[in-house]
Amino acid sequence: MNKAFGSGATVAGVKNGAQHVAAVRDGRAVYLDGKKVDDVSTHPAYRHAVASAGALYDYQADPANIERMTFDIGGGRRVNRAWQLPTSYAELVERRKALVEWAELSGGFLGRSPDHVASSMSGMMMGIEVFDNYDPKRAQAFRDWYDYARKSDLFLTYVINNVQGDRSKAFGDQGKNAQDMVARIVDEDASGVTIRGAKLFATSAIMANEIFVGSGQPLRLGEEHLAFSCALPMNTPGLKMLSRKSFEAHAPNEYDNPLAYRYDENDALVFFDDVKVPWERVFLLRNTDMCRAQLHDTPAHVYQNYQAQIRLSVKLRFLVGLARGIAKTIGTINFPPVVDVLGKLASQAALIEGMVLGMEAGGAMRGDYFLPNKHLLYAAQVQSQEMYPQIISAIRELAGGALLMLPSSVDDFSNPEIADIIALTQISPAMSGQDRVKLLKLTWDAVGSEFASRHLQYEMFYAGAQFVTRGHSYRTYDWERAGGMAEKMTAKYDLPEFGAK
Numbered sequence: 304m305n306k307a308f309g310s311g312a313t314v315a316g317v318k319n320g321a322q323h324v325a326a327v328r329d330g331r332a333v334y335l336d337g338k339k340v341d342d343v344s345t346h347p348a349y350r351h352a353v354a355s356a357g358a359l360y361d362y363q364a365d366p367a368n369i370e371r372m373t374f375d376i377g378g379g380r381r382v383n384r385a386w387q388l389p390t391s392y393a394e395l396v397e398r399r400k401a402l403v404e405w406a407e408l409s410g411g412f413l414g415r416s417p418d419h420v421a422s423s424m425s426g427m428m429m430g431i432e433v434f435d436n437y438d439p440k441r442a443q444a445f446r447d448w449y450d451y452a453r454k455s456d457l458f459l460t461y462v463i464n465n466v467q468g469d470r471s472k473a474f475g476d477q478g479k480n481a482q483d484m485v486a487r488i489v490d491e492d493a494s495g496v497t498i499r500g501a502k503l504f505a506t507s508a509i510m511a512n513e514i515f516v517g518s519g520q521p522l523r524l525g526e527e528h529l530a531f532s533c534a535l536p537m538n539t540p541g542l543k544m545l546s547r548k549s550f551e552a553h554a555p556n557e558y559d560n561p562l563a564y565r566y567d568e569n570d571a572l573v574f575f576d577d578v579k580v581p582w583e584r585v586f587l588l589r590n591t592d593m594c595r596a597q598l599h600d601t602p603a604h605v606y607q608n609y610q611a612q613i614r615l616s617v618k619l620r621f622l623v624g625l626a627r628g629i630a631k632t633i634g635t636i637n638f639p640p641v642v643d644v645l646g647k648l649a650s651q652a653a654l655i656e657g658m659v660l661g662m663e664a665g666g667a668m669r670g671d672y673f674l675p676n677k678h679l680l681y682a683a684q685v686q687s688q689e690m691y692p693q694i695i696s697a698i699r700e701l702a703g704g705a706l707l708m709l710p711s712s713v714d715d716f717s718n719p720e721i722a723d724i725i726a727l728t729q730i731s732p733a734m735s736g737q738d739r740v741k742l743l744k745l746t747w748d749a750v751g752s753e754f755a756s757r758h759l760q761y762e763m764f765y766a767g768a769q770f771v772t773r774g775h776s777y778r779t780y781d782w783e784r785a786g787g788m789a790e791k792m793t794a795k796y797d798l799p800e801f802g803a804k
Contacts, residue, residue, distance in 0.1 A: 312365065312366055313361065313364035313365065313366075314364055314366055314369050314381075315379075316379045316380050316381055317363060317364040317369060317373055317380075317381045317382075317456075318360050318363070318364065318382070318383075318455075318456040319357075319360050319361050319364040320354075320356075320357030320358055320359075320360045320361035320364075321357065321361075322360070323356060323357045323360045323458065323512075324344050324353060324354065324356075324357045326512055327343055327344055327353060327509075327510055327511075327512070327537075328342055328343075328344055329536070329537065329538040330538045331343070331509075331537040331538045331542075331544070332538075332542060332543045332544060333349075333509050333544045333546055333571070334543065334544065334545050334546060335348055335546045335549060335552075340546075343509045343510065347551070347552050348546070348549035348551055348552035348569075349509050349510065349549065349551065349569065350551075351551055351564055351565045351567075352509070352510055352551055352565065352566065352567050352568055352569060353509075353510045354565075355408075355409065355413065355565050355566055356413075356416075356417070356458060356507075356510045358408065359405055359408060359413075359416065359417065360417075360456075362404070362405070362408060363383055363405075368404070369381065371400065371401055371404065372384060372401045372404060372405070373401075374386075374387050376453065376454065378454075380454060382453055382454070382456040383401070383405075383417065383418065383421070383456055384397070384398045384401035384402070385398070385401075385402065385417065385418035385421035385422055385425070385610070386421055386425055386453045386456070387425070388425055388428065388429055388671075388672055389672060389673045390671055390672060390673060391673050392663060392664075392666060392673055394673065395663050395666060395673050395675065396663055399613055399659070399663065402418050402610060402613045402614070403613060403616075403617055405418060406613065406614040406617035406618070407617055409565075409566050410562070410566075410617070410618060410621035410749075411614050411615060411616075411617040411618025411619075411620075411621055412562055412566040412618065412621075412749075412758065413507075413566055413568055413614075414506060414568065414611075414614065414758075414761055414762075414765065415460060415506040415507035415568055416507070416568075416614070417456075417457075417458040417459070417511075418610055419607060419610050419611065419614075420459035420460055420461050420515060420607070421452075421453075421457075421459055422606040422607050422609065422610040423461065423515075423598075423603045423604075423606060423607035424449055424452065424459065424515065424603070425449075425453075425606060426601055426602035426603035426604070426605060426606035426607065427445065427449070427597060427598075427601045427602075427603040428445075428446075428449050429601065429602045429606075429669070429670070429671075429672040429674075430600060430601025430602055430603070430669075431445065431446065431601075432670075433596050433597065433600045433601050434586065434587075434597070437587065437590065437593050437596070438587070440582075441585065441586050441587055441588070444582065444583050444584065444585060444586055445586045447583065448534050448583070448584060448586075452513065452534075455512070457511075457512040457513055458507075458510065458511045458512045458513075459511060459512065459513055459514070459515060459534075460505055460506060460507045460508045460511040460513075460514050460515070461505075461514060461515040461516070461517065462486075462502035462503060462504065462505050462508075462514060462515075462516055462517075462573050463502075463515075463516075463517045463518055463519035463520075463598075464502065464503040464504055464519060464520060465485045465486075465502065465503070465518065465520055465529070466484050466485055466500075466501045466502070466503060466572075467503075468484055468485075483499050483500045483501075484500060484501060485500050485501065485502075485529055486498050486499070486500035486501060486502045486516065486529070486573075486575050487499060487500050487528045487529050488528050488529075488531055488588070488589070489528075489577070491588075494579070494581060494582070495579055495580050495581040495582045495584075495585060496531065496533075496579075496580050496582075496585055496588065497577055497578065497579050497580070498516070498531070498533075498575040498577075498578045498580060499575055499576065499577050499578075500574070500575060501572055501573065501574045501575070502516060502572075502573050502575070503572055503573075504570050504571075504572075505544060505570065505571040505572070505573045506568055506569070506570045506571075506761075507568045507569065508537065508544050508569070508571045508573065509544065509546065509569050509571065510568070510569075511537060512536070512537065513534055513535060513536050513537060514534065514535055514537060514542075514573065515532070515533075515534050516531070516532060516533050516534070516535065516573075516575075517531075517532035517533075517594060517597065517598070518530065518531075518532070518594040519598060521595065522591040522594055522595075523591065524591065526591060527589040527590070527591060528589070529591075530587070530588070530589055530590055530591045530593070530594050531585065531587060531588050531589065531594075532585075532586045532587045532594065532597060533580045533584050533585045533586060534584050534586070535578065535580065535584060539578055540578070540579075541575060541576040541577050541578040541579070542573065542574075542575060542576075542578050543573070543574045543575075543576055544571040544572070544573055544574075545571055545572040545573075545574065546569055546570075546571045547569065547570050547571065549567060549569060550563040550567040550752075550753055550754040550757070551563055551564060551565075551567040551569075553753075554567075554754075555712075556712070556713055558713040558741065558744065559712050559713055559744055560744070560748050560752065560754065561744065561745050561748055562745070562748040562749060562752075562754055562755075563748055563752060563753075563754035567754060570757075602669060602672070602674050605674055605675060605677055605680060606674075606675075608680055608681075608684060608766060609659075609662060609675045609680055611765065611766070612655060612658070612659050612662075612680065612683050612684070612687065613659055615655060615687055615691075615762065616652070616655045616656040616659050618762075619651065619652040619655055619656075619687075619690075619691075619694065620652050620656070621749075622648075622652075622694055622695075622698060622749060622750075623645075623648045623649055623651075623652045623694070625698060625742075625745070625746050625749060625750075626644075626645060626648050626694075626697065626698045626701055627645055628742055628746075629698065629701050629702050629705070629742070629743070629746060630645065630701060631732075631733045632705075632731045632733050632734060632739050632742055632743070633702070633703075633705055633731065634731070634732045634733075635701070641701065644697055644700070644701060645701075647697070648694060648697055648698075651690050651693070651694060652694075654686065654690075655683055655686065655687055655690070658679055658680075658682065658683040658686070659683070661676065661679045662675035662676045662679045662680050662683070663675055663676075664676075665679055677779045678776065678779040678780050678781070681772060681775040681776040681779055682776050684766045684772040684775070684776075685769070685772050685773055685776050687762070688762070688763055688764075688766065688769055688772060689769075691759065691762040691763060692759060692762075692763060695750045695755070695759055698746065698749075698750050699750055699751065702743070702746060702750075705743055706743055706746060706747050706750075706751055708728075709740055709743055709744060709747070710725055710740055716737065725737070725740065
């Protein structure tokens with residue numbers, strides 16, 4: 304994992320890693336442990352995650368990968384296929400294959416990689432008529448910004464959740480002292496609007512180029528001051544990111560924490576301290592229903608969650624591979640109960656991958672663009688929310704105490720006496736003791752470490768609570784067709800005639 308993804312060579316006209324890393328050295332306001340971070344690209348809490356983001360762009364700019372990973376938008380410019388607006392089933396599949404390759408570079412552990420929000424914004428662009436019908440000026444602002452973001456192949460993040468506060472109350476009823484808790488419009492003039500307050504969850508914000516700000520949660524009448532969407536560079540004056548604990552900062556070497564060391568994309572609370580947003584970056588204003596419509600009446604929600612299921616299918620394949628590796632390492636690979644568990648894990652991983660393929664095969668045109676099947680998408684979300692913790696638990700059971708009896712750190716190998724004991728006790732029928740420790744350290748970082756616990760929480764709640772995803776599934780299922788089958792069956796017969804002889 305410490306090797307570069309690409310060959311080092313890149314193609315002009317395609318964004319590469321060096322360009323991305325240079326772009327995040329922009330004076331953005333990131334706060335960690337009570338202090339402002341000077342440069343996220345060099346800080347011990349973020350530098351490897353930033354480098355991992357850069358490696359994605361190096362991979363797409365590698366001459367060996369460029370045709371698969373990017374497409375020509377004219378003017379001598381190629382950008383990642385996440386920005387592609389598929390006009391056919393074949394283009395959707397071609398796009399998905401590129402997203403799979405990117406996800407494979409991190410084993411699916413970069414949950415908010417650049418293709419995620421690019422997919423959502425591309426979905427909005429596919430439904431731009433929703434903005435046109437709302438306000439032609441705001442629609443043009445989105446068109447212009449989207450064109451800029453795509454041409455620049457920007458790494459976007461978003462914040463579309465409001466701070467929870469007292470969940471027994473609506474966002475607008477949190478109390479006088481909490482009026483700035485949720486990001487709201489506090490001023491409006493000829494040059495733009497001013498925002499004050501907080502938003503969640505800015506995953507990958509520390510290494511993104513720009514942030515989309517909106518509302519993915521229902522707003523009611525009277526909360527128009529909370530209803531807006533816009534996009535801002537990460538170094539916009541007044542935009543402050545309060546980082547959660549950095550797992551990378553507590554992963555001193557790659558051998559002991561190979562995932563946290565490179566792929567802790569970080570999550571942050573964003574506080575808008577009287578941030579001025581120019582009109583050309585404002586896409587909707589004071590319209591609560593339009594906050595919903597921009598995500599759900601356009602293909603935005605479908606495309607962002609379709610990307611998430613593509614990435615998750617890669618992650619599950621990675622985890623299932625780890626599970627089989629553990630069984631080989633500890634010598635249980637031929638035990639019938641272990642084969643039974645591995646067979647179930649394989650079926651679960653294949654189920655999500657198969658549903659991704661089904662979304663594509665069952666997709667349909669919406670105007671000029673081809674969309675994945677919406678119900679199969681939401682059905683996959685329901686299944687994956689339940690499945691992910693089950694898979695993590697199964698891997699922990701397969702490994703048992705092997706995950707607990709590991710050397711304290713890679714430094715133990717530097718002591719010859721301790722290294723001899725490790726070689727004696729970390730016996731494996733499949734590999735050396737050192738390689739056994741290496742695999743089990745990777746497994747622990749994937750299923751048991753603090754980094755792993757964050758991923759468990761992320762996969763369970765990224766798309767919302769289970770009642771939210773089940774609600775999407777309920778609303779998009781073809782109940783008329785399903786119920787009609789019973790109606791047709793019962794229409795074939797009636798009660799028999801009684802009494803007549």
